[in-house]
Amino acid sequence: METTLEFVQRILQSSPGIFATTGQSGTGKLTTLLAIVNEFTRSGSPVKLFTEDLNFPFVLPENWSIQVVIPKETAWTEAIENSILDSSIPFVIDILNLNNYKSVFLAAQQKRWIFTCIDTPYIGIDVVYNFRDWIGINYSEILQQFSCVWSQTLLPLLCINCAQPVQVGVEAMKLLDPNTHQAEELWKEVGCEICEQRGTKKRGAVYEILQIDDETRPILQDYLENNIITPLPSTKHQTIQDFARSLLRSGKVGIETYKKFITQNPMLRVQHLLEHEKYRSAQMQDMFSRFVTRQVVDRILHSSDFAEIVAGERRKVTCVFCDVRNFTSYAETASPDDIFALLNSYFQDIIEIVFHYEGTIDKFIGDSIMLVFGAPTEQLDQEIRAVRCAIAIQHKVAEINKKRTNKDVINLGIGINTGEVIAGCLGSERRMDYTVLGDVVNVAARLESRASARQILISAETFMAIQDKIPCHSVGDLVLKGKSERLSAFEVVYE
Secondary structure, eight states: OOOHHHHHHHHHTSOOOEEEEEESTTSOHHHHHHHHHHHHTTTOOOEEEEESOTTOOSOOOTTEEEEEOOSSHHHHHHHHHHHHHHOOOOEEESOOOTTTHHHHHHHHTTSOOEEEEEEOSOOGGGGGHHHHHHHOSOHHHHHHHEEEEEEEEEEEEEOTTTOEEEEEOHHHHHHHOTTOOSOEEEEEOOOOTTTTTSSEEEEEEEEEEEEOSTTTHHHHHHHHHHOOOOOOOTTTEEOHHHHHHHHHHTTSSOHHHHHHHHHHSHHHHHHHHHHHHHHHHHHHHHHHHTTSOHHHHHHHHTOTTHHHHHHOEEEEEEEEEEEETTHHHHHHHSOHHHHHHHHHHHHHHHHHHHHHTTOEEEEEETTEEEEEESOSSOOTTHHHHHHHHHHHHHHHHHHHHHHOSSSOOOOEEEEEEEEEEEEEEEEOSSSEEEEEESHHHHHHHHHHHHOOTTOEEEEHHHHHHHTTTSOEEEEEEEOOTTOSSOEEEEEEOOO
16 A cells, blocks of 8 residues: 555646645644645755745745735735746645635646645535635536645544553444454553543644546546545545544554544544445445346445345245256265366356346355346346246256266256245345245245256246246146145246
């Protein structure tokens, strides 16, 4: 991961614009700004600083010039315009305000670096809200002038004299960092005479650094205009939470300080909640993408019924079981490595077929695979999809078998049933699977157990939906294990 210095150096090598350090009064944003400009001008190139302060409190390098400007808009306009004509040296404006923002934006349009401070409680791109009423131009035009927003605030630092190490479990750590996967040792504020029982001593800065360029501008504009939040690449955005957590883990900030910092700052509380939503969304995407295509995942996550999909809902589905015939005898003589390789080669091709028909892979059970159509998203033609998928699987298996030079071939028996189930996620936050439950599943499994090699058996419910589209013939009423009554079954005819 890039250090803060490397991150800033990369920004300073990009297209010029306004580089703003932001924060409330007393957060040290001007000190940070001058340090950044010093880094930018290490070669000794000149810099011009503009201020309204007659007693500017910092000693400037010899190659810097300073101009005190009367706090009036006309004075700022004249000062900036004259300096633009003089040279292309970078400008430093100690505070961007109502007197100078117009002339500063005019200078930024000349494609030069302008370093300035903005006194605001906003963090990151939200500082743009400061200019919405000032400037009277749209967000796109404002964003075009910026190259970076560096937001800064202060955190109470841990008192090293009384800090107490404490082991934090995985679940508690997730409240601090939703991306963590392990317990960690952190530090707790205790209080002593040195820190006056506060548990903290002095304050340190934490930052949010946002690069604004051709890649991030459209994303930021969408956020500002349409409230659409899209994660920015980590190479362009380092959050205050990132920095605060690094201080937490390095023992410079205590647990309670971090918690209060996140929950009591309205801006950061929203970001923290957003982090957790992103984490949960990523979990769901990861889980569902193991079972269905990426297109189906996107439909699930954008569905108005997403909560029901996850929590559990009644759905009409078509359940498909595929099982390898006579595999037990082969497994008795083959090595585990050979068994795994053989099954894996078949299942890889089968999965591609399932995804083509937009089926859901419910689970693998040894040498069997359970598929579902109609969940997690509704499919009005689920029975047709399921049967055509089964036929395509049988064709693919026959094709693979023809290419094998030995007798170790795989033949499948397939059972299909349609009906109502409960569909949803089972498990916990650490391990969760999407599945369907109900007698429909049991009947499909029993039909598969009665199917011979290369045969596809379907229930009467499935047959009713496909009889005019796919040829089938009756195999009579079957006695299925666990069923007191015989069930009508049909065989799918395919070549």
